[in-house]
Amino acid sequence: VVNLTEWVSSAGSCKGRCFELVAAEPPGCRCDNLCKTYYSCCNDFDEQCLKTAGGFECSEDRCGENRNEEYACQCSEDCLEKGDCCTNYKSLCKGQTNSLLSTTHTFTFTFRPCPHESGCLKTFLTPIWPSVLTKTLYVVCCFRPYVYAVHSEQPDTFGHRLGPLSNELDNPLKEIDNIIGQLMNGLKQMNLHRCVNVIIVGDHGMEEAHCDRKEYLSSYGLNTEDFTLIQGSSGRLRPKNRSAQYDPKEIVANLTCKMPNQHFKAYLKQHLPKRLHYANNRRIEDIHLLMERKWLVAMAPPENRIPGSCRYFGDHGFDNKISSMRTIFMGHGPSFNFRTEVPPFENIELYNIMCDLLGLTPVPNNGTHGSLNAMLRNPPFTPVQPEEVTSPEHIDSASTSTAIYNLGCSCDDENKIEENATHLPFGRPAVLFQSQYTLLQHSDYISGYSYELHMPLWTTYTMTAQANTSVLTLTHTHTPYHCLSGKNGKESTPVSESVSLILLFIGICLSKMNIVVLCSGINIWCNNPGFNDRIWSYVQEVVLKRYTEENNSINVITGPIFDNDYDGLRDTLEKIREHAGEAVPVPTHYYVIITHCEGENTTVEECEGSLRVISFILPHRPDNSESCSNSDETSGWVDEILRLHTARVRDVELLTGLDFFRSTPMPYTQTLTLKTYMHTFEEDV
Structure with missing residues (x-):
């Protein structure tokens, strides 16, 4: 690394050397495009290369001046002809308005697309402006789409130095605003303001920080x-x-x-x-x-x-769900919808949007293509639901095991259509991998039971504010043989004394439950009693009831996650068995998806509008050391864990191989937006 003190700024000039491709060695000064970064520019770099002598805007004194080639932009009478006017030339020197927003409105291009014989392919070329030659003939100039990217070190530099709440930060923000104004006014002056797509985006936010x-x-x-x-x-x-x-x-x-x-x-x-x-x-x-x-x-x-x-009062890089880490996104141009606001999204979605604007096909990436279609006027990509790989098998009632423990309760046959409408209001989750599973339909919940894992892939139920709920418990010592058996009740799986059952379902009407239903439909093995007794019980006893009371009705989907190689993707059955060995497989995480209707006093069954969702991916570890609280009062520290492990529905899908919300009252692109939304709980801080 070269010591900055080795550079001598007076040792040379940038005349004839502007933006040279080879950096000069010390003690000579530099004129390449990185010299500002390394504080090694020659003294006349700004004057010779950036041409800052005349400034970047016209003034009243400069209007009509003689052309000066040493200036970065001109205010002479011939600048429009030569195409090098300063961005405010028309507004200041010719009296035309430069307010871009005052002329922004919805519009449609009326010119014809580029003909193939002209050498312009519509797929890859963008029409820029029409020129009327006759009443019936239009000439369209076509150019390949270009991407011009500009990065500013402000307000980041002063944000670190001054802090995000400093009044002194107003000045660099005004400078950035002025630069953006010059860009937009320049586009309007060139009649390109309705033809060019412009994205303004930040890479992160800023939080207060201090040496103390x-x-x-x-x-x-x-x-x-x-x-x-x-x-x-x-x-x-x-x-x-x-x-x-x-x-x-x-x-x-x-x-x-x-x-x-x-x-x-x-x-x-x-x-x-x-x-x-x-x-x-x-x-x-x-x-x-x-x-x-x-x-x-x-x-x-x-x-x-x-x-x-202390030389700094701000920093970034904190947990990106913190509100101060959020940044800005603005899109303007013919491809964007007019005055449209979309929910907050992660920056992994930007790549797909940029590809859409350029007419390119994105390579596989972490974004969800189509989730931001709402911001585009004519989205080039229309997403479709993934095809289900495995359908549920039909249950052979003759081979179904019978309970050996009589709870003295009975189950009345319910109409399956009504059960689906109640507990699967947004469609049955689709299994996107090869598997063997069946549906266990009950009056109070529905499960997708895996024969291979001996546990449900998912369990769903709907809760209403009017229903009486109580948490059901089932210990390993009371686990019937059928909970350990396979598809036909014969394939026993060894169970360690260190594991117990965790129920995915909060009991609504215990008198209708059968022990076979309990063991096969709603439980999963757990190796941390503290998780079951504290975290999971709190979710069922407090959290779900709280959301039910706040929203009148909620739909809940819960299930296991296996991610032993921590790659963020579903473990294959082979990986699960390899990790479990001869023992029963124990999930690494549990997921909870809570959905309610956006409209007030509307149940999920009656919902015909937009939905709201909150998801959690709760870690299942041998202890609860993630929380430093040993208090039996769980309301504080369990809520903290839930807020920390919030997630997107899309994260759950990647970790389970399931596809949720197959049938919603919303367009599919809006469903994707719902899946990629993450509730941050920042409003609770």
């Missing part, structure tokens, strides 16, 4: 000489000696719940919230520190720091 709000790992007994810390708003630890043997679990344990006011949570990468999709790669560090908002992490405090000498 910093955690030091040396305070936690970590041997700082053995590790490298990527410090800041999202800490990552790696050993300095890559060949050294160390136990990341031990390091995480030593950094977990050690201080009464600890401002970070330590995670193994496989335990990070699934919504982050940041685990399965050797380049990703084993140990991660998720920081509280406004707090940073460093290895050790600096020596002899002078009070008041």
Whole structure:
């Protein structure tokens, strides 16, 4: 790395060297496009290369001036003819309005598409402007789509230095606004403002940060000489000696719940919230520190720091669900709908939108193509539902096991159509992989039961505010033989004493339940009693009831997730069996999808409008060390875990191989928007 002090800015000139492709070696000064970044430009770089002498806008004194080739733009009478006017020339010197927004309205191009014989292919070429030659003939100039990208280091630089709430940040924001105004006015001056698509997007937000709000790992007994810390708003630890043997679990344990006011949570990468999709790669560090908002992490405090000498008041890189990490997206041009607002979306969706604007077919990516069609005037891509791979098998009642425990209750036959309408108001989840499963239909819930896993892939039920609910419990000591059996009740699976049953269904009418129904339709094995007794019970007893009371009616879908290789995708049956060995397979996570109608006082069965969804992917680990609370009062710390492990429905689909919301009252593109939406709970902070 070259020391910046080696450069001598006076050692040379940029005359005749502007934007040279080879960077000059020190002590000579540079004139390439990166010299500003490395503070190595010659003294006359701005004057010679950026041509800043005349500024970038006309003034009243410059209107009608003689042409000056040393200026970046002209205000002379011939500038329109030569195409090098400053962006405000027409408005200032000719008295024409430069307000782009005042002339923006819905419109339709009236000219004909480019004919093939002209050498312009409609698929790849974009019409820019029509020129009327006669009453019946139009000439259209066609050009290949180009992408011009401009990046500004502001307001990021001053955001770090001053903080996001500083009044002094107004000035760089005004400068950015002025630059965008110059761009739009220039497009209008060239009559291109209705022909060019413009996207304005930020790469991240900014949060308050300060030297006095910093955690030091040396305070936690970590041997700082053995590790490298990527410090800041999202800490990552790696050993300095890559060949050294160390136990990341031990390091995480030593950094977990050690201080009464600890401002970070330590995670193994496989335990990070699934919504982050940041685990399965050797380049990703084993140990991660998720920081509280406004707090940073460093290895050790600096020596002899002078009070008041902090040089930064803002930072980014915190958990991206935090509202201060959100940024801006604006789209303007002929391809975008007029005055349309879309729900917040993740930046992984931008690639597909850009491909749509350019008429390109996107390669496979992490986005959901079509989920942002609502912002486009004529979307070139129309998404379709994926085809179901495996349909449910019909149950052979003759081979169905009978209960050996009589609960003294009976089940009346219910109309299956009514059951589906009640508990599957948005369609049955489709299985997108080869499997063997059947539907278990009951008056209070419906399950998609897997013969191979001996547990449901999904269980769904609808709750109403008027129904009386109670949580049903079933322990391993009361588990009948049928809960351990296979398709015909003969294939027994060994069960460790360390696992117990977890019920996916909150009991609504216990008198109608049969023990075979319980074991086959709504339970999954659990190896953490604390998860079952505290987290899962709280979800059923408190969370679901709360959402039911708030929304009058909710539909709930729950089920298991197996992601032992933590790649964010569904484990195959072979992987699940390989990891479980001879024992019963135990899920790595459980998912919960809660849906309600956007309209007030409307049940999910009656909903004919938009839907709202909240999803969780809850980790299933041997202990609850993720929370530092040992209190029996679960309302605080379980809610915190739920907020942390919020997720998109699309995340659940990737981890289960299921496709949800197959039949909704909304267009399919709006359903995709629903699937890619993530409830952040930031309004609760």
